[in-house]
Amino acid sequence: MKLLIKGMVCDRCIYFLSEEFPKLGLEISDIRLGEVILKETDEITMEEEVIRAMLQNNGFDLLYSKDQKMIELIKTAVENGIQKQLDTGAAVKFSAFISNELHKEYDSLSALFSSLEGYTLEKFIISKKIEKVKELLVYTDQSLSDIAYALGYGSPAYLSNQLKKYTGFTSSHYKKIRHEKMTNIINHS
Incomplete structure (x- = not known):
């Protein structure tokens, strides 16, 4: 699953989020400025609100494209x-x-x-x-x-x-x- 992240502007942001997503039980497949790709699993995935809350608590947010x-x-x-x-x-x-x-x-x-x-x-x-x-x-x-x-x-x-x-x-x-x-x-x- 691909997430577009607002406010992710530097290497420290990449490092920080690469530490935070695993704390939510989510495995990152790829991460780069403005984008996190999570590995797909057959298990129930994290609710969007939990991901958004973690991001917002740390100065980021989800971006949605059409x-x-x-x-x-x-x-x-x-x-x-x-x-x-x-x-x-x-x-x-x-x-x-x-x-x-x-x-x-x-x-x-x-x-x-x-x-x-x-x-x-x-x-x-x-x-x-x-x-x-x-x-x-x-x-x-x-x-x-x-x-x-x-x-x-x-x-x-x-x-x-x-x-x-x-x-x-x-x-x-x-x-x-x-x-x-x-x-x-x-x-x-």
Whole structure:
């Protein structure tokens, strides 16, 4: 995640912030005048307000460009598209969905996303869908087939392969986690 920092004007600022971000549990991928790039993690990320408070307490602030705002709108559109698939059972063509939601050409949105985020919009969509798959496998009794079709995958086998590729685990691993959670709930009742 790329942050634009107002007031970051010298090497001491770089040094200071390179010490402060890790205190918040955030790992820096790159830092230069006016910019901090944080490493992406699968864990819940720090709330923007906490980062802003740390920066403001030390004489800095976050800057937002219209491009960064657009990235947030793209991410929200992806989340909405995934939820629409689950709610309606209808496949969503994300390129058309995002383009329609934001009233912009998909190719330009995709290029903007890649340039600011450092990975493709397609990879982001896949990672969000995989997160949802993991959630559904652990917290519902839906089968991989049901989930695959609900999220617009052509086949359960394709989803299974993608899950293994992106997480290193099969669906049975997540079903096992569900079973363990259910067993713990029953044993503690």
